Amino acid sequence: MTWPELSIDDFPPRRDDEPSSLRQDIIDELSDHFACALNRELHKNPDELIARKRVLEQFGDPIKIARQLWLDAMKERIMSQRILTGVSVVMAVCGFIVVGLVWSMIKESQAFNNRMMAQMAEMAKRSEPETTDEVNQQILKQLEQLNQQRKVEPDTVATGMNQLAFQLVTEDQDERLPHNFVGSLTKSGDRSEEFTLEAVSNGRGMLDFGKLPWGKYRLTLKAPWGETLHQNVYVIPGRDMTEEIVCPTDKPEVVSVRFRLNWPEGVDTEDWYLICDCRNSSDGNRQIESSRLIQGESWIYRRSSTRDASGVYLINNKNMIGVCPLNEDGEYEDIHLEELAFDSSTRMIQGKHALPDLMLIQKQDLPKLAEVNRIPSFQTLNKSRTAAGSYNLQYRALVGDSTRFGSIEGNTFLLIPLLNHPPLWTKVKSRPEGGHTLYASGLELRKRLEFKAIKGEQNLWKINLPDLNEFIIPEGTPGGGQGFF
Numbered sequence: 001m002t003w004p005e006l007s008i009d010d011f012p013p014r015r016d017d018e019p020s021s022l023r024q025d026i027i028d029e030l031s032d033h034f035a036c037a038l039n040r041e042l043h044k045n046p047d048e049l050i051a052r053k054r055v056l057e058q059f060g061d062p063i064k065i066a067r068q069l070w071l072d073a074m075k076e077r078i079m080s081q082r083i084l085t086g087v088s089v090v091m092a093v094c095g096f097i098v099v100g101l102v103w104s105m106i107k108e109s110q111a112f113n114n115r116m117m118a119q120m121a122e123m124a125k126r127s128e129p130e131t132t133d134e135v136n137q138q139i140l141k142q143l144e145q146l147n148q149q150r151k152v153e154p155d156t157v158a159t160g161m162n163q164l165a166f167q168l169v170t171e172d173q174d175e176r177l178p179h180n181f182v183g184s185l186t187k188s189g190d191r192s193e194e195f196t197l198e199a200v201s202n203g204r205g206m207l208d209f210g211k212l213p214w215g216k217y218r219l220t221l222k223a224p225w226g227e228t229l230h231q232n233v234y235v236i237p238g239r240d241m242t243e244e245i246v247c248p249t250d251k252p253e254v255v256s257v258r259f260r261l262n263w264p265e266g267v268d269t270e271d272w273y274l275i276c277d278c279r280n281s282s283d284g285n286r287q288i289e290s291s292r293l294i295q296g297e298s299w300i301y302r303r304s305s306t307r308d309a310s311g312v313y314l315i316n317n318k319n320m321i322g323v324c325p326l327n328e329d330g331e332y333e334d335i336h337l338e339e340l341a342f343d344s345s346t347r348m349i350q351g352k353h354a355l356p357d358l359m360l361i362q363k364q365d366l367p368k369l370a371e372v373n374r375i376p377s378f379q380t381l382n383k384s385r386t387a388a389g390s391y392n393l394q395y396r397a398l399v400g401d402s403t404r405f406g407s408i409e410g411n412t413f414l415l416i417p418l419l420n421h422p423p424l425w426t427k428v429k430s431r432p433e434g435g436h437t438l439y440a441s442g443l444e445l446r447k448r449l450e451f452k453a454i455k456g457e458q459n460l461w462k463i464n465l466p467d468l469n470e471f472i473i474p475e476g477t478p479g480g481g482q483g484f485f
Contacts, residue, residue, distance in 0.1 A: 003052065004034050004062040011070050017077050026069045030062055161211035163240035164233070166221075168205040170249045171294050177205030178247040180224050185209050185233070188216040207245075225251035227301045229294075246295040257451075257459045258345045259315050264467045269317035273366065274463070275324060275359040279311045281396045286330045287311075290351035290453070301349060305330055313346060314366075321346045331373040335366040348453045355449040356396055358414045358463070365418040372417045380413060380442035385470060387478045391415070391442055412449040414466065415442040438473040 006027045034055060041051035059065065164185075168178035181201040187194050193215075201207045207221075214237040221229040227248060235241065259276070263269050279286040280302075287302045288311035305311050305326050312324040314335065320342040325333040361369065377390035380398075389398045391413055419441070443466060451461045 003038065004031065006031060006062055006066055010063045010066060012067065015074065015077075017081075018074060022073055023070065026066050026073075030066055030069070034059065034062060162214060162235050162237065163242075164209045164212050164217075164235055165242045166201075166207040166219075167242055167244045168201050168207060168221075168247050169244060171246050172249055176249070177201075177203070178223075179203055179205065181207065181247060182222045183207045183209070184220040184222070185212075186218045186220075187213075188218060221245065221247075223248060223251070223299075226303065227251065227299045229297055229299050231297065246297070248292070248294055248299060252290065252292060252301055252350045253455055254347045255350045255453045255455050255457075255459060256345045257348045257453050257461060258319070259313070259321055260319050260460055260462045261315055261317070262462065262464045263317065264465055267468060271363050272317070273361050273363065274315045274465070275357075275361060276313045276315060276355055276463070277311070277357040277359070278313070278353055278355055279305065279330070280354065280356060281394065286394075288349075290349045290353050292351040301351060303349075309347070314340065316342070320344060332369050334368060334370050337363075337366065350453045350455050352450060352452050355412055355451065355463075357393065358412060358449075358465075360414070360416045360465075361418065368418070375417060378415050378417060378441035380415075380444060381440045381470070381473065381477070383411060383444045383446045385474060385477075388440060388473060391444075393417075411447065412445045413442055414445060416471065417441060439471045440473050441471075443470055 008023045008027070011023050011026075037055045037058065038048075038051055041054050042048065045051055045054075056062075166183065168181055170176065170178060178201055183199045183201070184196060185199070186196045197209055197212075199207050199209050212235055214235045217233045217235065219229075219231050219233050221231075229245070229247075233243070261274055263272075278288065280289040287304055288309070289300060289302045291298050291300045293299075310323055310326045312326065312332070314322040314324050321344070322340040322342045323346065324335065325340075327333055359372070372393070375393070377392045379388055380391040381388050391398055393415070396413075419439075445466070449463065451459075453459050
């Protein structure tokens with residue numbers, strides 16, 4: 001018997017597309033290779049068992065080799081058959097989808113036709129119109145109404161709708177769930193795709209917006225007392241969403257706050273007062289704003305100024321605080337010190353407060369403070385003192401080119417709005433080429449002043465005023481051609 005002993009039965013099951021002579025050809029070729037290798041080994045060692053062992057160590061199991069050769073020969077045919085099977089399955093699935101779409105369209109068309117027939121039957125029951133034109137007008141009107149109804153009906157086959165809801169809970173795990181919180185949800189995208197929905201949380205703290213098309217939304221959640229949360233929400237296709245939002249339990253409390261001013265050298269502090277305007281501006285509408293973090297999310301509390309809580313404070317050199325009066329439009333009013341009550345502290349809403357604007361006012365100018373409302377802008381040096389720009393106090397914005405300034409939201413501005421003569425803390429200087437030294441009306445500070453009013457703490461807010469000689473406009477400063485002497 002020839003060696004190695006290979007049989008057609010050693011191969012995988014026969015396939016219909018397999019060539020009839022493939023297995024025998026593999027056996028013949030493999031047997032020839034093994035026989036030649038055996039003869040070479042017998043020349044080296046006459047012991048046939050040892051020679052066969054060395055051949056097997058060199059080539060491996062002949063049955064495994066035969067099966068691998070068969071698989072290599074049939075691989076292309078096997079892969080082609082698998083691909084054909086996969087394509088057939090995909091085509092079958094597509095066929096089912098097409099049938100479903102056609103069935104849906106047929107049902108919709110039948111419903112439309114039924115509504116049209118019902119409308120026509122209703123018209124037939126009415127009294128006969130006097131003229132043919134009236135009949136045509138009625139038919140056209142009914143068809144137009146049906147078309148409008150058809151446009152409004154959602155195409156549930158083509159549009160994916162997913163449930164979106166929010167479970168509101170309190171930060172202290174109080175049994176009282178957030179109730180009557182108003183949610184406003186705005187769809188982002190092209191103007192044609194934008195829409196806004198509103199919902200109110202129920203007694204279980206659930207804020208349900210129903211089924212919505214997938215995409216990006218902007219959620220604004222408002223507490224009953226006016227505190228708001230803003231965040232982006234994404235509706236994912238094929239997935240209903242219920243997200244948890246941790247809400248404040250109650251409105252922010254009022255806490256005591258004190259100020260401490262660190263004045264620069266050379267200033268007669270008896271003659272100067274500092275106005276701290278803590279209001280933020282939005283399109284010229286200045287409001288008191290504070291924020292607090294609830295589980296890492298910022299809740300913003302905005303409210304309008306009142307006579308007792310204007311958000312604008314007058315501080316003297318002894319760190320005594322008075323609340324500045326404002327008119328109905330939120331503008332400054334003249335201050336008469338004998339009419340203003342001063343205290344060592346003031347009452348403010350707990351949370352983080354920003355201090356966008358500071359103003360240095362001489363005592364003699366307080367009775368004419370309302371003039372500041374009529375000043376359109378103030379020439380202001382940027383934080384590096386390399387450029388000047390025009391700062392508008394009402395809108396808290398730089399007029400014209402502001403590329404050399406930091407972000408308005410990132411900086412505090414110090415103004416001397418009513419100074420129209422050489423500053424009292426320095427002498428009038430002359431430039432080498434002639435002319436007097438120019439002084440700006442304002443400075444962009446190097447950071448934004450922010451403070452926190454925390455319940456149960458001392459809340460001492462320290463304000464370091466810069467050297468007032470920084471108001472000098474350096475020679476050749478872009479935008480610094482004008483200023484007061």
